[in-house]
Structure formats: C-alpha cells, structure tokens
Amino acid sequence: MSETTTTNTEAAAYTAKGTPRDRVALPSDLFDGTLNMPVMHLAVKAYMANQRQGTHSTKTRGLVVGGNQKPWKQKGTGRARQGSIRAPNWPGGGTVFGPMPRKYTQGITRQAKALARKSAFNARAGEGSLHVIDAFQYDAPKTSTLLQLLARLDIAHKKVLILTDGVKQNVFLSSRNLPLVHVMPYSDASTYHLLWSDTVLVESAALGAALAPVAEKAVAKVKVVKKKARVKADGERSRPKEEKKAAAKEVAKKAAPKAAVKKSAPKAAAKKAAPKAAAKAAPKAVKKSAPKKKEK
Secondary structure: OOOEEOOEEEEEEEEOOOOEEEEOOOOOOOOOOOOEHHHHHHHHHHHHHHHOOOOOOOOOOOOOOOOOOOOOOOOOOOOOOOOOOOOOOOOOOOEEEOOOOOOOOOOOOOHHHHHHHHHHHHHHHOOOOOOEEEEOOOOOHHHHHHHHHHHHHHHHHHHHEEEOOOOOHHHHHHOOOOOOEEEEEHHHHOOHHHOOOOEEEHHHOOOOOOOOOOOOOOOOOOOOOOOOOOOOOOEEOOOOOOHHHHHHHHHHHHHHHHHHHHHHHHHHHHHHHHHHHHHHHHHHHHHHHOOOOOOO
C-alpha cells in the first residue's frame, strides 16, 4: 500500500563544524513524499535475513561417533530393547530434526528496493531528521572534530547515519570509535540503515547541490561550574581548603613546643647520667690496670 504525504522540500544545512546556514532545497525526484510501508518492511526483512551466515549444525545418530553394536541382547535382561547407545533417547545421542547448515538468502527486485529506499528518505525528511552538511573535509582522522559537530547539532545521544559523497576514509576512521555513529557512502545506504538511524547527515555533493563555503562561527566556551561546598549534618558548610590548611598550620605550631620538650627531656637525662657512669667505671679500670706484687 503506497501513500503520498506532505514532506519537507527543504532541509536544514550546516557546515562541517556545525555552523548553521541557509536551508537547502531537496531534489524533487527523490523527496516527493512517497511512503510505502509494506515495501520497506520487505526490504528490511530481506536485508536482515541476508546477514545470517547459516553455519549452525547438529549431528544425527548416523554422525555421532560410537554405538556400533547393541548395548545388550534383545531378550532375557528385563530391560527395554535397545539397538544403539547413539539413539536420540540416550544421553549423548543424535539430534532429531536439528538445525543444519543452510542459506537464508532472500531476493528483492530492484524496483522494490529503490521504492523502499525512497520511502525511507521521505520518512526521515518528513520528520525533520535529515540535515545537509556542506562538505566533510578532514585532513586526518579526528574523533573530537566529529563529536564537536554532533554536540552543536544536539544529536550526540542519538543514532546518526552520515552519508558522504563517495568513500572518505578520514571521516570513517573518525567515527569508528563511536557506537551510535555509522558512516558510509551515499550510494551504499540501504533502507535498513536509514530506518535504523534517528538522524541522517547527508553531504551536499551527494544530493547534487554543491554549497559554497561560509565563515565558521566561534564555538562558545563551556563554563565550568564549581561544586558547592557540601552541607554537613549540623547544617554548617564545610570550610574551603585554604582555611583548612591554615588551621592545620596553627595546630602544628602549638603542638611544636610540647613535642620539642618531650624530645629534649631524654637527651638532658642522658647527659646527667653520663658523669655518674664515668665515675663508677674509673676505679674499676685502675684496679684492673695495677700490676701484681711479686712474691718473695
């Protein structure tokens, strides 16, 4: 079921750094307001099915190793008859009707694919989620430059699809570390990618409208707001760091004389005790050094 709705014939335009500029008229052959929901569903389903590898596999009883002979004889044991320990009812046995390798490829005609892609573009343009960028000219990969663009457009928290005019390796490498940003050439964009994204950024040259460069506006500096002092339980605010340091110094000065007295007391006691110890030790030394008298 195809339906035609009113769509925005113009889209907001920005520079590569996020500076707003005059709105750009979208090409009428692509953005004509056509929306075909069944065809878009068919295209998305076929795309997701074609991504499956189909390498899943299980073993039947003929592929499981072992179980060539009967586990026990047919009669006389009182147990149920069994032919192989690799039967599906045995632990470790084969699987009945399990998944086997196969292809999930689904085909879709070129006309249906083009109609679905056109409908997806019209859906994003009708929501006002399609923006035009004049040119992506990155001399080197720089993720911060791309983040600055997304932040100025207020779409850093959304899923963004960037469509470039041809392959631009520096733009792709700049977005490779961003999980919500996907960069690809305009010609490679599919219905799935357009519907996956919340916002689409298209380079102007890809739409056939080259935009002249304009002067970039200065980016406003973000003010750093200092955290307020935390409120204590008694309702008083905590003192700043400088006041805390000054108070700590004063406490250290007051405690310094007491610590000096304590440290100097052992030294004075040691000095007083030194002469007494020397006096006691002197006679002993004399006695030891005196020679013994010879016996007549």
